[in-house]
Amino acid sequence: MITRVAAIVVAVIGLGIATYLTIVHYAGDAPVCAIAHGCATVQKSDYAKLAGVPVALLGMVGYLGILVSLAKDSESWRNATAFLSIVGLGFSGWLTYVEVVELNAICIWCVGSAICMTLLAGLSITRMLNSPLALAR
Amino acid sequence: MSQSKRELRAERKAAREAKERVEALASARRRRFITLGGIAGVAAIILAVVIGVSASGGSPKPVKPGPAQALLAGIPESDGVLGNPKAKVTVTEYLDPQCPICAQASKDALPHLINTYVKPGKVKLKAATMSFLGPDSVKAAKFAAGAKAQGKQWAFLETFYASQGTENSGYVTDDFLNDIAKAAGVDADKAHEFAGTQAAQDELDTVDSDAQTLGVDSTPTFVLTSNGTSKVIAVGLDDLQAKLDKALS
Numbered sequence: 001m002i003t004r005v006a007a008i009v010v011a012v013i014g015l016g017i018a019t020y021l022t023i024v025h026y027a028g029d030a031p032v033c034a035i036a037h038g039c040a041t042v043q044k045s046d047y048a049k050l051a052g053v054p055v056a057l058l059g060m061v062g063y064l065g066i067l068v069s070l071a072k073d074s075e076s077w078r079n080a081t082a083f084l085s086i087v088g089l090g091f092s093g094w095l096t097y098v099e100v101v102e103l104n105a106i107c108i109w110c111v112g113s114a115i116c117m118t119l120l121a122g123l124s125i126t127r128m129l130n131s132p133l134a135l136a137r
Numbered sequence: 138m139s140q141s142k143r144e145l146r147a148e149r150k151a152a153r154e155a156k157e158r159v160e161a162l163a164s165a166r167r168r169r170f171i172t173l174g175g176i177a178g179v180a181a182i183i184l185a186v187v188i189g190v191s192a193s194g195g196s197p198k199p200v201k202p203g204p205a206q207a208l209l210a211g212i213p214e215s216d217g218v219l220g221n222p223k224a225k226v227t228v229t230e231y232l233d234p235q236c237p238i239c240a241q242a243s244k245d246a247l248p249h250l251i252n253t254y255v256k257p258g259k260v261k262l263k264a265a266t267m268s269f270l271g272p273d274s275v276k277a278a279k280f281a282a283g284a285k286a287q288g289k290q291w292a293f294l295e296t297f298y299a300s301q302g303t304e305n306s307g308y309v310t311d312d313f314l315n316d317i318a319k320a321a322g323v324d325a326d327k328a329h330e331f332a333g334t335q336a337a338q339d340e341l342d343t344v345d346s347d348a349q350t351l352g353v354d355s356t357p358t359f360v361l362t363s364n365g366t367s368k369v370i371a372v373g374l375d376d377l378q379a380k381l382d383k384a385l386s
Contacts, residue, residue, distance in 0.1 A: 033375065
């Protein structure tokens, strides 16, 4: 139960970050970048879109999907959460690599989202493996 | 006696059921790990495709004239400096040909900078070509030094920006540079020849040394020089035009 609640909280935070970045993308602005100073660099790079779709929008859809999968507490829904979180974690890892190695720029919002995805992957895998086992009678 | 037999049967049944339950739990746990492995496998396949698509986002585009080339028409360039040589203020852009944000800056801020300050003769604009992003940058920067010797450095850089590929993917080949040179009006043979000389390397070393002195460690960085004093006025894209206007007005 506690992992599910924690995952919902983290997913809501992630959804907030992704929504902000999506709004900024479509408004044509640069994200507020108080700590690191690479937000505009990352946002304007070729990697900010995947097949023409802004990755911020993909993140938004991903977090929404995770939230929907957390709405029910059955085995198949727990598996769905784990699947979405693992895909999100992998893609976040790739984007972090791109920021550090290819673009030499760090976007603090993207780092925040990557942390959310890492937490969600950990929580969802823990929840999937540790939830009570129901046996057929 | 019959009582004890019943008890014995009940105990055996309970033990069997307990064993079956333990086995069923272990089996269910195993199934979960297998499911997790399957999920991770499918996720890995999807990620491989997604990353492949993402990585190809920066693949080379067909060479075409940069949008700023029309803007540069009629503006004199001498020794990499664009504009009236007598202008008292110099803006130097530290750039890397491979830097995507330099390309974006050339789209977002360069037209305003040139139209408002360079064309009227208030400011002259200098390119300081760095090459810290990697081997493709070094090759492009040396070739840019060759274009500079022909008074075509800005035209070369603007055309290069419009055709940037994935950083250090090896896309900066001789053929690629030849195509850029052709579109930018640069004599490719002469530029290649210059790129192979010590003078081209010296050019890169001088820019790196100047950047170090000014504390420039990322691109694009804009430096204003006036009355012999230089200072950094803008770094990156954030509020670039406003920062340039504030420093120059």
